[in-house]
Amino acid sequence: MLNADLHCHSIVSDGTLTPEALAQRAQANGVELWSLTDHDEIGGQARALAAAQALGLRYITGAEVSVTFAGTTVHIVGLGMDPDHPGLVNGLRATRGGREQRARAMSDDLARVGIPGAYEGALKYVDNPELISRTHFARYLVEAGVCRDTNEVFRKFITEGKPGFVPHRWASLGDAVGWITQAGGMAVIAHPGRYKLTANEEFALFTEFKSHGGQGVEVVTGAHGQADYVKYAGYCHEFGLAASRGSDFHSPEESHTDLGKLPDLPGSVTPVWELLQSRIH
Template identity: 70%
Template structure:
């Protein structure tokens, strides 16, 4: 008999966004795209919002895919925004739903301040313009402002917008204090799920700060880290595979897909996890639907 395929080879995409947060496709459109690209196990991980979960699960099953519930929670850590992905939780858990609602609460005021800063450099109507790209007004974000600035011709693409306007020290950047690392991990675990550090290669941490992130995350009960993700380079796949082994964390894989026109990587188009890792989906086998 032929050997069973390695669980590392499973085409799992456990990080992407729909119009429920800052993506441009509906959960149903994402499911169809994922299935068309050969995804076998899928999770929708909208920012600070689980309102699309039941739609996503139904769409996944209609496309013949297995599904894990998902969310990406914004956290303030060492004065930076860090994202924690939750997988395999109860999407109707009251404590998580309330915590996410509270986290979303500051986005509207922040968006108004961003628009005021942009107006000072001659870009008017940014708040109203950004709202045109928002599926859920509670989740207005920098990405929506970036799409407006591209539409108006201020920049060629959203990457240029972030370089010129929406990062620290530039007009339009307004920091926001999100949930704590402890909050995010405890909401996820309390709802029966697994907490995963999202795209760790994106954070501009010193070695000591990254050590603090990983050790505190694990101390709160975090169990996984994204190793293969759309914003990691091949060298970072190796680096964070080593981190997963060092800290005894399971490894996750996800494109962080937002839009066909904006994303680094399409759904389901990532390489497999490196050898010698435990995939998160092995630990979540009883929560896959």
């Protein structure tokens, strides 16, 4: 099966590599179809496309949009969109808007438990200040010696119920799917196995997503195990969705799944790239 990796992040959001370095890493790892999907941002798309074309690597535009659903942050990957579409550009700009205020509140909360200066520390890891995120705070807390690694940070801080967690209301599911589809792309539910949703909430997510025009779901991702592959392949059949595949790679030091190093999709599903042929560069 095609070695497609349709989910990763660069320094334009919360990754540690440039779009150009990611393209080189993808090609070196045998990726045949690649997409850069930065969080709520399409600013790296021109660089990623140019780098891929210079390497003879097939490319499809992408972004990962943050959504609030049932009180939980859910991510919707868009693939094959026109990155210059006004609705998409303006929608993503609005979604990014609240990040700085949230980050300052996170820093204030961490200061209350004896960790001062976290906002300024996190900024050192941010290429795009509009996209300051929990991952940047996690990197600073490791640098400051508060935790050994970013996984420990997320166990002890900046997650719900822990110091430094500040909720943020993102786009609605309908808005995100609409921005993607109106820009000519396909909306895909990212790593559904990660979300702490009840069975009823998950069914509602897929039902509503489908009703808004969503067409795909990540079946094989760095966050899924074998049981998830089987479960979400089943959801593809139940909801009439295509299947996507992506590592969610952020950093050579932090990501446990490298670009292109994923199992194949189950043979029973329709890969998203079969429906996106006209959008592949």
